[in-house]
Amino acid sequence: MRAEIIAVGTELLLGQIVNTNATYLSQGLAEMGIDVYFQTVVGDNAARISQAIELARSRADLIVFTGGLGPTQDDLTKDALAAYLNRPIVIHQPSMEKIESIFSSRGIHMVESNRRQAHMIEGSVPLKNEAGLAVGDGLTADGTHYMLLPGPPREMKPMFDGPGKTWLRSVAGDTHRLFSRILKFAGIGESSLEQKLIDLIDAQSDPTIAPYANEGEVAIRLSTKSQSEQEANAKLDRTEEQINQIVGKHLYAREDIPLEAAVIRLLRASGRKLSSAESCTGGLLAELVTNVPGSSGEFVGGVVTYTNMMKHKLLGIPMSQLEGTGAPGAISDSTAALMAERVRERTGSDFGISLTGVAGPSESEGKPVGLVHIGIARPGMPPAVHTIHLSGSREMIRLRAAKSALYRLWLELVDNS
Amino acid sequence: MRAEIIAVGTELLLGQIVNTNATYLSQGLAEMGIDVYFQTVVGDNAARISQAIELARSRADLIVFTGGLGPTQDDLTKDALAAYLNRPIVIHQPSMEKIESIFSSRGIHMVESNRRQAHMIEGSVPLKNEAGLAVGDGLTADGTHYMLLPGPPREMKPMFDGPGKTWLRSVAGDTHRLFSRILKFAGIGESSLEQKLIDLIDAQSDPTIAPYANEGEVAIRLSTKSQSEQEANAKLDRTEEQINQIVGKHLYAREDIPLEAAVIRLLRASGRKLSSAESCTGGLLAELVTNVPGSSGEFVGGVVTYTNMMKHKLLGIPMSQLEGTGAPGAISDSTAALMAERVRERTGSDFGISLTGVAGPSESEGKPVGLVHIGIARPGMPPAVHTIHLSGSREMIRLRAAKSALYRLWLELVDNS
Structure with missing residues (x-):
């Protein structure tokens, strides 16, 4: 009909x-x-x-x-x-x-x-x-x-x-009902995801495989018409497994939840706690994480250190790291590592996550709009630092930076679980 | 056309x-x-x-x-x-x-x-x-x-x-263009605003007066068709002044900017700086403020103290204030005052703004969902505390709480400018 x-x-x-x-x-x-x-x-x-x-x-x-x-x-x-x-x-x-x-x-x-x-x-x-x-x-x-x-x-x-x-x-009259399943992906763009799955998408029509992007995340909707839920689930499971084979390291959920909710679940499962130190994202990462109901068990808190003086005052980062000739500056991988490590120490959490970069609209410290350093401090290892280059408006860069940091943490949690 | x-x-x-x-x-x-x-x-x-x-x-x-x-x-x-x-x-x-x-x-x-x-x-x-x-x-x-x-x-x-x-x-080509002006309001709901202006709305058809609500803020769109901008502006000015007479203390902008942008402007004009200490809003206030381009001149940073231990560790609030028999608890006006005062001291800013409350979905410390305390620490005066009761989803309560805090700060800045 x-x-x-x-x-x-x-x-x-x-x-x-x-x-x-x-x-x-x-x-x-x-x-x-x-x-x-x-x-x-x-x-x-x-x-x-x-x-x-x-x-x-x-x-x-x-x-x-x-x-x-x-x-x-x-x-x-x-x-x-x-x-x-x-x-x-x-x-x-x-x-x-x-x-x-x-x-x-x-x-x-x-x-x-x-x-x-x-x-x-x-x-x-x-x-x-x-x-x-x-x-x-x-x-x-x-x-x-x-x-x-x-x-x-x-x-x-x-x-x-x-x-x-x-x-x-x-x-x-009797119709075949539509059964859908949402798969959520992080750390990959919509067109790359589609490119990797193009053969699969082209080869099959049931379930249909439809990628879409929304709010800094990418999703795939699998849909199949069926008279019973059991029959539908069998078909959806099969296609999901094929997708998992190809892009599994980006597949963070089999339902429509945001990445931060998946991160909170992994932290909860392993009994570990998170803190954050944000510069360019201005509190967005903390806001995303605390918007997950019940996140206070896993997210203890953090700092928004928007100026160099605050990085010094709230995190104890030496001014010589941040300013002056030859200093790495606030927007650097070593500052990201320090921010993550210090917020982890000061809060006593297991993981500390940091973001420092240039959200725009104009460059900062002579560094280009979209450059972002992500630091992840973790138990028993030196902090990991990831440097990424993002595009889009100020708002999109902030959102993509926060989601990228969450994705790096998610990988860390999955690899060590 | x-x-x-x-x-x-x-x-x-x-x-x-x-x-x-x-x-x-x-x-x-x-x-x-x-x-x-x-x-x-x-x-x-x-x-x-x-x-x-x-x-x-x-x-x-x-x-x-x-x-x-x-x-x-x-x-x-x-x-x-x-x-x-x-x-x-x-x-x-x-x-x-x-x-x-x-x-x-x-x-x-x-x-x-x-x-x-x-x-x-x-x-x-x-x-x-x-x-x-x-x-x-x-x-x-x-x-x-x-x-x-x-x-x-x-x-x-x-x-x-x-x-x-x-x-x-x-x-x-040439058409009778529609000229619009957006008036933005804070600290008042859409239906209260409409109620206060109902006589004005009913009595006139040019410019039209259309209230609408969006993202925790309320706006009015004044519209008039005219061939010249000058003629339109004269009509729009007249109606705006009538509205200002009735609800002026809620009218924070004559253009479509968010409340946080109006707050940043007032801070900039008076050369003063802001910091934040957030509990229930989890960084949302910092995120809103830092989403205003150039806000790093006025917003120095802040803390997200989601747990009692973090309120103690990052802000130095005594545990006896937060926990134990007879303690006011984290969700209290005195804790809001302390959070605002301490973040102001630790960052060296002129204003410190704090939020502590219950965003839901369930109650906390035996206090109901929607109860929020806002603290504003300011130069040369004891901190102001405002207690509000909000409704809606977790996300809406957080947004409304952050906007309410910004509105209180806006009033403070307008009254003292």
Whole structure:
């Protein structure tokens, strides 16, 4: 079954609100094994809604509307579809009674237009609105299925998930459900990852292998349609193992968690604790790590030493290391090593991680934007230092630097576990 | 001029990402006086992209694409439009050189597909990509204008706002432009702000007054259509002054900058320096502040003391303050005051700001999720402590706590400037 989502609302076309409904509905339909080929947004205009219906009918078996069921004169979806199908509008009595009783219980005068929220297209199955007043419709006409849902997400979601899906199952019959698995990667870019997997991606269509990038991380979604979870898992396991053979040292999770959560898990498993000393990332690494719920067991704390004086005062790094002729400077591998070692000592943690570099927009100490040194101090060994060159905006360099440092620590933890 | 936005990407149809690009582009086009009648989302499929182009051409003068310009074989937008228009693909030499030099400077092997990001449709104006590799296109063919933008928002936004708008103005000609002004507020919620301004909002239609909330901050957009900037500014000034009369103590900027940037400006103007000591926010405040370019002049650094032991080790707070029968505990106003004072002393800064509280998901020290104490140590006065109660997810509580602390500091700086 092919579906199209039509979101109705001029506020969407003006960019006043984000079309999160289309995302939610697409997800829900994909999980039911229904393919969405197009999403359309149209304004509160009867002629253009009609035009969108005409088009969607030509290319979809199911049209899911969201928006335009409210009480105002801008809410046109039901009237437009009824006119298009040449069917009359009828009153859904239970909804009408609910609307009347709510207004009378609140002692508010009900304006006539509120009655519109009890309108239905003749022949529809009513879709109950648990969170609002406008009733929804499920309707099949001339071989096309139509679902009409309200626009506010807190009304739309429960209507779709409850009576909407029940009605959909009754008309869609048995479908193969879509099962997905997310694999998360670090220390590798989206295009390199795809390059390494290209033969695998080209050679197989089930499960599908789709790479995507987001917030400094790279993910692959494996998807397969199946009638049982067991059958799906067997197929997903097989493909995952093939991927693991090729890029296993970058594969840090088999679910959609950020890298810092994987690092915290490894620390927890080995009973070890982490601290941080940040310069160019300004606290971002600490912020990412502490955003993992329960991370206070593994992350003890750290320092943000943004100036040379702070590197001296808070970490005891000699000024002669940082400034003056012949000094390595703040942005150097030896300073990264010292920062990591000192924060480890001062906090008494097992690992100390440090970042010093140039986030931009302009160079610093004559060193180029994007140059970052990562230090990792660890038990019983001298600190490791990694030097990387990043590109992008200030914000992206900071994020990529923090993720790179976490990746280096992750490798350290995996290799020694 | 009528525009249609076509977002290309199967991940949108699967509901894996939200189509925020359509929102951003719709806003930007509205500001230029260009009406958007439809937004369409289509998958990474050449035939369906072609079908979407055909349809959009029939109902729009301008088609803005976003997505599908990347290096992978799923990135089909340019090829599909070139094929539709029957125009060849050419190489944009400056982009090719940039791509080659970035790969060679990083010492990474460049895979062939990366060259695709320098492709252009013959006859296009190149739209420079400041934040990524794929070049964009501005093109007029058979009376229809086409703009091709990348999908990742951090690449799309600067391309649209910079070279994209320049090209659009060159083809769109004179329109009644929409002039907008953003007013930014802190220390007040969206609905309280709207409530206080409701009479003003209801009473006037030009400029329009639209409140919206985003990332822990609240903004108002004033908009007016006008042929001259001077005329628009006079109207915007008048409305701004009316708003300032009512909620001036929350109005921290007359442009779209985050609160931390306004705080840095005030510190800079008075030649004073800031440090931070964070517990529940885990480095988020430092991260926000250091994300402001040039903030190293005003923010010296700070500590993330996530555990009691770190509050003791890094800030010298007595363990008897933090633990044991009758101790105030880590989550207390007196600890917040001590943290702020000690980080101020240890760093030698003028202001020290501290945060200690419960971000969740579960309570701590028997104190409820959302309770946060903010300490502000300042020159020549005892530290100020503010206790707040926040709601939302762990992430939202952390963000709101950091923003609340910045708001308190902002008030301090404004009152004493």
